[in-house]
Amino acid sequence: MDTRGKKSMGTTPKEGLSENQKLRRRLVNFFLGGGILTTFGSVIFPIVNYLIPPKVKQETTTSVIAGRVGELKPNSGKIFRFGSKPGILILTEQGEYRAFSAVCTHLDCTVQYRPDLKHIWCACHNGHYDLTGKNIAGPPPRPLEAYEVDIRGEEIVVSKKLS
Amino acid sequence: MVERDKTLQKDRTGQGTAKSALANQAGRTANWLLERYHVQGILDFMSHKTVPMHRHTIWYYLGGMTLFFFIVQIITGMLLLFYYKPTAETAFESVQFLMTKVRFGWLIRSIHSWSANLLIATAFIHLFSVFFLRAYRKPRELTWVSGVLMLFLAMGFGFSGYLLPWNELAYFATKVGTEIVRDVPLIGHTIMKLLRGGEDVTGATLNRFFAIHVAILPATFFLLLGFHLFAVQLQGMSIPISVEKSQKKIKLMPFFPNFLMRDLLGWTVALGCLAAIAALFPWELGKKADPFAPTPMGIRPEWYFLFMFQTLKILPAKIWFLEGELLGILGFGLIGILVIFVPFIDKASSRGELNRWGTIFGLIAIGYILLMTGVAYM
Known part of the structure; x- marks a missing residue:
């Protein structure tokens, strides 16, 4: 189990991979990175919006x-x-x-x-x-x-x- | 064609040098820090840390899951403080403002409420799984004690936080909840007055609950959490007795990064579920508390207090020469103390013997909690 885990963490030399495998790895990395980015974004977006003070009707005293x-x-x-x-x-x-x-x-x-x-x-x-x-x-x-x-x-x- | 290959190569080497420059910079920063803070030993320890793999490994994720919900509570709690106004005159209005005028205010509050409930749920599951696997046995007695204390604090968080929006349900639930404390012999009345900031639930109670919720409980909780996590890291995961006995060789998984990655995947799923529940079932605000209005129907505490609430309800007024309610409170108090001291009561598990009595007690407790909660909902 632990050796398989190590392999998946990228300790395997890339040279041993075929073009097809390299492409596959790039695709997986793209989805992983994109997923992390969008998750991060969907957390940050509401928080930033939340912090912007809402418009409160100011008494317009004349x-x-x-x-x-x-x-x-x-x-x-x-x-x-x-x-x-x-x-x-x-x-x-x-x-x-x-x-x-x-x-x-x-x-x-x-x-x-x-x-x-x-x-x-x-x-x-x-x-x-x-x-x-x-x-x-x-x-x-x-x-x-x-x-x-x-x-x-x-x-x-x-x-x-x-x- | 050849030319294109060349440019491609150039690009690649360009990328390579940029990457290695970044790596160099990171290395230099790491060295700068290591020169000043002698933590190499800790880092080595962390990098060699492993997690045992067996049929009960799934339960190892529950603590981390609870921690995740706690982090969510800290972040959303801080955000709520930006708009919340803790006085009887302004509390309800400020939450109403937050939910109707502030962008995503409803979502932040909904997440805070839902995450609180999920936190209690995962903490309960964590407690029972640790109990059944006897993970509290020597040498992890104090990890258990700190964990149980944190669960009690979490329930305190829930109880104190429930009042803060100052709505009808919360107001009367707090009245009942603090009234129960009065039945504790000798000190009950004093504790009730301390909690309420007077004889009745008023704006003073709200201020006290606010202080307890955002200052006292978090500070205490962080101390316990720090110890709990330190102990878990230092001693590693407990291997269940049954696994220890049946398996000669136990597979190990590196904690960093393998187990951590799995933990993070769990957290991502938890975040997704939390966001979905919070968005689909937004936490309601209800009506503003009116101390002079009659108590509305269906006043009851949060679900994790229900089994105790229901028990007090069905106890007869007098048992032998004692008041029923008093007996119930004393009983739960005693059970609470017993739960804290479980590792010191169950000595057999520390000797590595399988203790059937523990399992039986645990199952009875789960059955009782489920039954009473179910009855309360009917």
Whole structure:
């Protein structure tokens, strides 16, 4: 039994085989290799597909109530929820409301308002934005997305700018 | 014609040098490793390892088959963790999401559930075949002990995993299963509270079962499995007493690669069967557990607990001065301990004598398990 096993594992010299036997061996190897490959593939394919996150319906928020009038003092700001992302609402020294996306354009940190600098600042890598959302210093490559601010009675409504 | 032959030859030699370059590289890598890790002895040992060939050789494949299903469990279990959320509020929804929204999610879960059942089945067959062939006799006593402990752990895996989707059936089965523990004298109530994380089956129970299922049991299982496989490799396969007595010369097959190749062929067949069953009979999710709904009809544990479940059901409320249920639990506990210590009880087999009593007990056990399981299904 063991000698037969050894033979089948390819220790037999190939020179002793006829052309026909060589062809047969190649055919068997082809089917064996192909079989292993397809088995492997049919295991890997579902796993790779499984790992790809399925598309989840994202709430497409276009407008939220960011706060109430009188909540902010001049020269201050607050973070509010805009859908699944943070937004920043600022009341300037001049008493004007401004709203931006609070996601830093550099590496997705959340920015904050610095009353001492009187502009928006990102703590992660010292990025600076002015009160129009423009990147003025540090690594941020683009300005912050600016939002529309409307005051409806007591509520401060922030909405996406229609492009 | 001649020209074509020449080009053909060129191609062949090109292929040859590419192949030998690859072989050289592999050899160099192997040498690099061997210089640093002195495992030549182990490699020599492995290359000389043989497997005895006789009429009972088929049973040698069962352990490897069980190992295969265990590997499938590890891989699919890890995959399920990508989407599963273990709280009472989110567990059911996350499994539902996995089965309806995630590509092949239903398949991964179905394979995990089916492979778990096949694992228990092959482990049981493995246990009984080792029992009947007396493979546990000296010097393999501890291999048996570790194997039995792994079977118990596997049942623990099954029990804890059953609750995780937080569906109606699992919720009530867990309630009943943990309630039974309460009947154990003195420590029963404490164990039940430890398992449930309180007096009732709640979200706390789910968290505990999750921790047990994905951390505690795997860690313990790996230790035992490591020992079990090490012992099998070191001591080789046991030759049944009957074969030892009747055959003067036993044929041997090299483990590497001959037996391993056969093992792999078995694994391929197992994978094919598993994939077919999982795809044709996808594991269902059922309804979300509602602790305030009445228990639905047909609550019963997984099939491998059924014979015990059925026994407890038919025992009278009072036997002599003891509670029937308590007696049943104590009985199964005692049997479990006896099974662990089988190699130390059956001393005759270690002396190389055929022990008929073992066979009779084994057959009675199989008969009882089959009968009770059958009754439970009727």
